[in-house]
Amino acid sequence: MIELGLKFTLAYLIGAVLGSLLVGFFYGGVDIRKVGSGNPGGTNALRTQGKVFALWVMIVDIGKGIFAAAVIPPLALPGVGIDPSIDRSLVLYSVAFAAILGHVFPVWFGFRGGKGGATAAGLVCYLAPAAALPVLISWVLIVFTTGFVGLATISASLIAVIFLGFTVLPEESGLFLFACATAGLLIYAHRGNIRRMLDGTESRFASPGARWLRRGQ
Incomplete structure (x- = not known):
């Protein structure tokens, strides 16, 4: 040890x-x-x-x-x-x-x-390259539609957990547990972002989806 x-x-x-x-x-x-x-x-x-x-x-x-x-x-x-x-x-x-x-x-x-989003993304690409594409697509779609990077990162980490749960278990349980632990850490690291999103005070990047959401408010 x-x-x-x-x-x-x-x-x-x-x-x-x-x-x-x-x-x-x-x-x-x-x-x-x-x-x-x-x-x-x-x-x-x-x-x-x-x-x-x-x-x-x-x-x-x-x-x-x-x-x-x-x-x-x-x-x-x-x-x-x-x-x-x-x-x-x-x-x-x-x-x-x-x-x-x-x-x-x-x-x-x-x-x-x-x-931790960038470091986690690099490790997903290295350790589970098959998961990289769905994770990237989900991240881009959420940023494009909402403008919230934090929400996109949290969601992408959960997509990784779901994807690996269906594709690597039970053979690669270590990889699945790594994804679960990473998702938990990223959610904790973004706890302030979650609170601000719920309060309506979170900053967001300009995007077509974000502009549409603002018009609807």
Whole structure:
């Protein structure tokens, strides 16, 4: 279990490197926690710094999850090696979840991070590529029709759970449990968005559907 604990911690620390703050450092010290919604995630980066900045943020946040899942599980750590008694799928999915957990609760930044959507999306593409298309389609449709990125991310995570429940069980129960845990974490991370949507105060991107909804209010 030492191997699992060390690899979980390593993946968490990698996940805790926030793309928005890393990119902001190279953009002359921009700290998006001090502008817009104050959230160091991709949505606030897009709203406050523009498309190029947000693109780099997405590349970092998506890439770090894929990197953690691809590199850390098979890594033979010095003094620990590979423990043959541990199920390798347990290591893989634990490491993947740890990367998202690090993004949402980064130790480097007072445990106040992003919402985890981009990192989770990258891991879905890597771990369950068959689920990537329905997840992406659902996310785009909800953003297009409502303008709510948070709602789209929550819904897409639940679509992933449903899709994997029908396609990978019982053979890949570890992948399904990873999807369930990730959906739970994303819902928790978006609890403020949920509250604001219920109150009617949540910000949304302009979209044909969002404009239609505004006219109907």
